[in-house]
Amino acid sequence: MLEESLYEHFGFTTFRPGQKEIIASLLDGHNTLGMLPTGSGKSLCYQLTAYLLQKPVVIVSPLLSLMQDQAEQLRLMGEKSVLALNSFLDPRQKRASLQHIKKYRFIFLSPEMLAGESVIRALKDLDIGLFVIDEAHCISQWGYDFRPDYLSLGHVRKKLSNPLTLALTATATKEVREDIEKQLCLDYVRQITSSVDRGNIALAVETLQGHEGKLHRLLELAREIDGPGIVYFSSKKAAEHTAIYLKEHGIENVAFYHGGMEQEQRIIIQRQFLNGQLRIICSTSAFGMGVNKEDVRFVVHFHLPSGMEAYVQEIGRAGRDGKQSVAIILYSEGDEGLPLHLFEQELPTEVQLEGIFSYLNFETVILGKVPEAVEETIIRQFSLNETQWRFIKHFIRLNIQKYTGTQLKDAMKRYVAERREYKTEKLHLFFRWLGSNGCLRNGLLRYFDEEPAPRNTQCCTNCGLSRGFTEKLQVKESGKAADSYTGWKQELAKILLKAEDSHEK
Amino acid sequence: MHMNNNIREFNNLTKVLIEITQYVGVFWYNRNDGSIKLFYFKAVISVLKSTFLEAIFLNCLDKFNGERSIFAIYHLLKGKKSSQTIQDAHLFGLRKLFAAYSAIGRDYLDHCVTAFLRKGWVLPLGRDHHYRLTGKGKAALDAYLKNQPIPSSLDSWNFNNLDSAFWGRLSLLVQSLSHMIHERYHFYPIQRDEGIQNWVKGFFKEYPGSRGAIGRSLFEELSTLLEQKSDIERYIFVMRLTGVHRIGSTFGQISESIRSDEVYVRFVFWGTLHFILKEIRNKQENFPILFSIIKEYPPSADKPLTESARLTMKMLKEGKEPKQIAVMRGLKANTIEDHIVEIALAMPSFSIGPFVSGEVADKIHETVRRAKTKQLKIIKNEISDPQVSFFQIRLVLTRAGDMS
Known part of the structure; x- marks a missing residue:
């Protein structure tokens, strides 16, 4: 029985929705696409399968930090044979890891590692039990977080003689799911999807007057709600300034977090939050992936998320313990500009494309030999960002056999226009949802082509949330506030000596 | 209520700082409408930029004494592995600050120097970006360091x-x-x-x-x-x-x-x-x-040495002459000399004997003491012996200890 194995390996007695179905489907030998909401234990699906198959599992993960988090969690459970292959390993470490690759049960890889021949060769030697693509929506051009280097995964799968495959995602519309199958060249796939709805998260959209109004409301919320929370911002500066604002107004245990901080300081903030030393994190979207904190009671969007999918991902960090939590969007007029602007920057404009195509020699792009100096010139001259340039290179590499010269240019322009139109439409759907009077939960479900959910007691601001409801959100424990500091030697003793020893000091 | 001026407006504001015991009041003067607002902050540091870094800048300006541009400060704190920066660190007694703050930004340095100039703490010299500390600046530096001294054990060079x-x-x-x-x-x-x-x-x-x-x-x-x-x-x-x-x-x-x-x-x-x-x-x-x-790190292993200097050192150990090395590597003789100075700085045990005789070394030491400068030109003029080269002076200076 699967439950027995679950208990044996993880100590749980029951599966969460979808987990068992996915594992059973894999054990029957079916390629499987699993869509489980954020925070519902997606990784357990491949972890338990790995133990049952007794064969190595290869997991492709888009983000270094996510990969590290997952590897860490496995090690925390006592699993020793975990390998995380990423571009941060120096060549010596990488060679050594590849040499001993057979030792490992869980092999995490970033997609760019799969571009290397030595990695593929090492993987070919393995009897891969399961090939996992985490955050599989990244492979789809329609997904909200498209990563061109994911596009080569279908090809890689073939090279590895089509191992049993599990594609995992938290948020994918029907179109995206179909695209995942196609791009991964999966002939027959079982789709196991559970609803994106998280019933224990109340959905709130509040309209406020400008930046100041939002700050006031946030301060109120921080005072009212007694539990841990995450506040999302679209800029590092805003996250920093607001954390300071909250502190100055008497909110304790607040910190900011963003990608511009040194790695060590970032890890500290994350760990402090997990440990209950910090209550509120003001952050950019860099925070949260892989942060396994059960009792996050509220997620606030101070700025709009980049779309519905990102919204669902980000609010999914609340209430993993199943207890009542709340997600609040603080909206003020004109806020739509920001996600629109961000998405504009994802793709090159027509003008940029024209310029680049008159400049570039395609043969060098396909061969992947654009000299660095040329690359820099192009990026600077046409003011491209990294995402845009990566996209262009990949597009050319993938389509060069189909088209030549101007044909290729036109194809790319068509593609960009199409994608832009599609994304704009999606964003407008999101904006419409934001301003609608109907049930927000059902609106969200409709966006993902799902049936309406049964009525919730604390559903959304449009259905009406009970007054003072945020004050009643339960807190597991009052957090582990750090003991007060009594002196350096006492502190050092607390760390390094057992209680009975430290009394002598 | 106070922070409604969000980030965009920050640049239009000029700030004046008044310190009242533990509280700090900041006047915000808005150029656009001429209004003045006063805010109080309990915790100063979170809002204002570092003042300690200013002290570090003043300290460097003081030590360089107008003989180097402000970019030398930038390179020093960043820890640029160039012969010039490494030698500066030694020559001006700033080894402890080599690579001590790699997060330093050029803009912030510029901004601070402009502020120093306004306050009359520094005097611009004839050459671009060269400044000397004024008496007022020296007093400001002393006041800073009295409160928050540079830790005496700081030794970023080593x-x-x-x-x-x-x-x-x-x-x-x-x-x-x-x-x-x-x-x-x-x-x-x-x-x-x-x-x-x-x-x-x-x-x-x-x-x-x-x-x-x-x-x-x-x-x-x-x-x-x-x-x-x-x-x-x-x-x-x-x-x-x-x-x-x-x-x-x-x-x-x-x-x-x-x-x-x-x-x-x-x-x-x-x-x-x-x-x-x-x-x-x-x-x-x-x-x-x-x-x-x-224990696995040998004492000198992490001394900053450029790759190129490392190669020169290897060739010297193989018994090659500097001139030979220059020809073999297709480099200028000057460059090889730079390397040798760099090596002498990084390795206290490296003997400068093969490049400068004891007699000449004594002469240079003597002149440095007398002329009280680290400017090579002045030292060379003072010695007035055409046989003594700049290279030799620099080498001897590496053995003169931290000459601050």
Whole structure:
């Protein structure tokens, strides 16, 4: 029985929705696409399968930090044979890891590692039990977080003689799911999807007057709600300034977090939050992936998320313990500009494309030999960002056999226009949802082509949330506030000596 | 209510600072409408830029004494591995600050120097970007350093690189020990680097004694060292550590808790680490656990040396002459000389004898003392012996100690 194995390996007695179905489907030998909401234990699906198959599992993960988090969690459970292959390993470490690759049960890889021949060769030697693509929506051009280097995964799968495959995602519309199958060249796939709805998260959209109004409301919320929370911002500066604002107004245990901080300081903030030393994190979207904190009671969007999918991902960090939590969007007029602007920057404009195509020699792009100096010139001259340039290179590499010269240019322009139109439409759907009077939960479900959910007691601001409801959100424990500091030697003793020893000091 | 001027407006505002005991009031003067607003802040540091960094800049300007441009300060703090920067660090007695603050931004430096100029703390000299400290500037510097002195043990020249490697291992070792002693075997490591994690695993395999005993010994080792430090140094160091009962603090959190400047906290912390490193290297047998953290690092291994200078050193060891090396490598003789000076600075044991005789060296020493300058041109003129080259003067200066 699967439950027995679950208990044996993880100590749980029951599966969460979808987990068992996915594992059973894999054990029957079916390629499987699993869509489980954020925070519902997606990784357990491949972890338990790995133990049952007794064969190595290869997991492709888009983000270094996510990969590290997952590897860490496995090690925390006592699993020793975990390998995380990423571009941060120096060549010596990488060679050594590849040499001993057979030792490992869980092999995490970033997609760019799969571009290397030595990695593929090492993987070919393995009897891969399961090939996992985490955050599989990244492979789809329609997904909200498209990563061109994911596009080569279908090809890689073939090279590895089509191992049993599990594609995992938290948020994918029907179109995206179909695209995942196609791009991964999966002939027959079982789709196991559970609803994106998280019933224990109340959905709130509040309209406020400008930046100041939002700050006031946030301060109120921080005072009212007694539990841990995450506040999302679209800029590092805003996250920093607001954390300071909250502190100055008497909110304790607040910190900011963003990608511009040194790695060590970032890890500290994350760990402090997990440990209950910090209550509120003001952050950019860099925070949260892989942060396994059960009792996050509220997620606030101070700025709009980049779309519905990102919204669902980000609010999914609340209430993993199943207890009542709340997600609040603080909206003020004109806020739509920001996600629109961000998405504009994802793709090159027509003008940029024209310029680049008159400049570039395609043969060098396909061969992947654009000299660095040329690359820099192009990026600077046409003011491209990294995402845009990566996209262009990949597009050319993938389509060069189909088209030549101007044909290729036109194809790319068509593609960009199409994608832009599609994304704009999606964003407008999101904006419409934001301003609608109907049930927000059902609106969200409709966006993902799902049936309406049964009525919730604390559903959304449009259905009406009970007054003072945020004050009643339960807190597991009052957090582990750090003991007060009594002196350096006492502190050092607390760390390094057992209680009975430290009394002598 | 106060912060409604959001970031965009920040640039239109001029700020004036008044300090009233622990509270600080800031006047915001809005050029657009001429309004003035006064805000009070309890914690200064979170809003205002570092003042300690200004002190560091003033200190460098003072030491360079107009003989170098402000970019030399930038390169020095960044720790640029160029012959010029390395030699500057030695020549002007600024070794302790070499690579001491790599987060430095050019804009911020520029901004500060402009402010110094406005306040009459520096005097612009004939050459672009060259300044000398005025009497007023010197007084300001003294006032800064009286409050927050540059930690005397700070030695970024000698311990740059080694310090962060040491800290990575020590912090994870302490965290692991703390948890194991308290029978907690599962925890999220505070250091993510696999190299560091593997080192800690290896340590527990090799080091004899029970976990409890290791904990007690490490407690004693650290206590012995920290006894010799000031309260603030001890506080900062201990608060950075992670144990079973709490995750260590960030620099920002510590600076808030003691209402001090974050950059200052960083400097004090690294100064304490450098003190520890120096002590455990000198008295290895007294600090077996701490020393085991760095035992594989040879004392001079992390001295900053450019790759090119390293190659020159190798060729010198093979018995080649500087001129030969220049020809073989297709470099100018000057460049090879730069390398030799760099090597002489990095390696105290490197003999300059083959390049400058004892007699000439004495002559140069004598002149430097008399002329009280480090400007090569002046020294060369004073010596008035065409046989003595700039190269030789520079080499001798490397052996003149930290000439501050």
